[in-house]
Amino acid sequence: MAMAAHNEDANVALVGHTYLVKVTLSNGTSFTAYTYAGELPSCAFGFNSHGVAFTLNSVPPCEEEIVAGAIGRNFVSRDLLEANSIEDALARIHSSEASVGHSYNLIDTRARRILNVETASRNRISVHEIGETPFFHANMYLHLQVKQAQDENSLSRQTRASSLPKESKSDFLALLGDSNNEKYPIYMTGPLLYTLCTAVIDLDEKTLSIIEGNPKEKQESYVFPLS
Numbered sequence: 001m002a003m004a005a006h007n008e009d010a011n012v013a014l015v016g017h018t019y020l021v022k023v024t025l026s027n028g029t030s031f032t033a034y035t036y037a038g039e040l041p042s043c044a045f046g047f048n049s050h051g052v053a054f055t056l057n058s059v060p061p062c063e064e065e066i067v068a069g070a071i072g073r074n075f076v077s078r079d080l081l082e083a084n085s086i087e088d089a090l091a092r093i094h095s096s097e098a099s100v101g102h103s104y105n106l107i108d109t110r111a112r113r114i115l116n117v118e119t120a121s122r123n124r125i126s127v128h129e130i131g132e133t134p135f136f137h138a139n140m141y142l143h144l145q146v147k148q149a150q151d152e153n154s155l156s157r158q159t160r161a162s163s164l165p166k167e168s169k170s171d172f173l174a175l176l177g178d179s180n181n182e183k184y185p186i187y188m189t190g191p192l193l194y195t196l197c198t199a200v201i202d203l204d205e206k207t208l209s210i211i212e213g214n215p216k217e218k219q220e221s222y223v224f225p226l227s
Contacts, residue, residue: 002112002203004105005172005215006055007187008034008044012194018044020210020222023081031081032224034199034210040078045199047208047226050084051110053201057103058139059118062147067121070099080104086113093117094125101146103137109226112203118144134166136175153193156184170218173200177216187214201226 008018017037024030033046047053056077076096083089086108093104101120107113114130118141126144128135138154138161160181165171176198179185188195198215201208210222 001169002114003169003172004053004055004107004114004201004203005176006045006105006199006201007176007215008196008199009188009193010036010196012190012192015194015196018196025082029082029084032208033081034197040074041081043074043077046081047107047109047201047224048081048083051108051226052080052083052086052089053107053109053208053226054080054089055105055107055199055201057105057137059101059103059141059146060139060149060151061101061120062149065101065121065147067099070097070121073098073100073102076102077104080106086111086115090115090117090127093119094123097123101141101144103139103141105137107201107203109201109203109206114203116143118142118146120144120146134172136161136166153184156181157186160184160186169200169202170216173198173211173215173218177214197221 019035021035021041022032031048033041034044035041045055079092089106104117106115116128118126128143138157140154164175177187179187198211206226208224209220212221
């Protein structure tokens with residue numbers, strides 16, 4: 001089994017203000033991206049016709065980690081939608097001179113590879129290839145040594161995820177649908193943060209599915225072929 005699953009969490013005010021954008025460029029490259037109104041595609045997740053897909057997690061840094069006047073992270077993720085390979089995607093991330101860090105889950109849908117890439121300003125980067133051991137990432141750095149804001153929400157979700165079973169696709173969807181902690185649930189329903197949808201990239205079935213509602217119910221709203 002090889003898969004990546006991602007909860008797209010945002011402020012509750014953004015419910016109903018997202019779009020699926022499908023683009024074909026003049027060079028023949030096409031991509032599909034989950035996009036917020038008024039923003040570049042995509043600061044959430046997407047995939048393209050070259051077999052490259054990604055999901056994203058913000059990693060709030062301390063103030064001194066931010067470089068004013070450098071490139072905003074949404075421009076980097078927009079550029080990734082044109083990457084022609086996972087290596088090209090890594091090169092685009094590494095050369096971006098970003099003002100603030102990010103966590104990228106890069107997926108090669110053809111070679112069945114998944115990389116977690118953590119970045120920080122001043123061209124710092126750490127790459128962790130996901131193997132047989134399941135990997136969960138909230139909104140905090142895990143392997144790049146960076147001064148970061150201590151976020152109780154992320155710490156709580158990371159701890160909760162480590163205690164849940166991760167043996168099957170159903171386990172992963174149940175994990176992303178977990179609301180055991182009322183204050184800091186993994187699956188969020190307000191009053192401030194809300195899980196807008198869950199993206200499931202299945203590298204065996206070669207599909208990207210979008211679930212609106214709790215993912216443990218497995219009610220897919222959209223299914224896109226990746227091949």
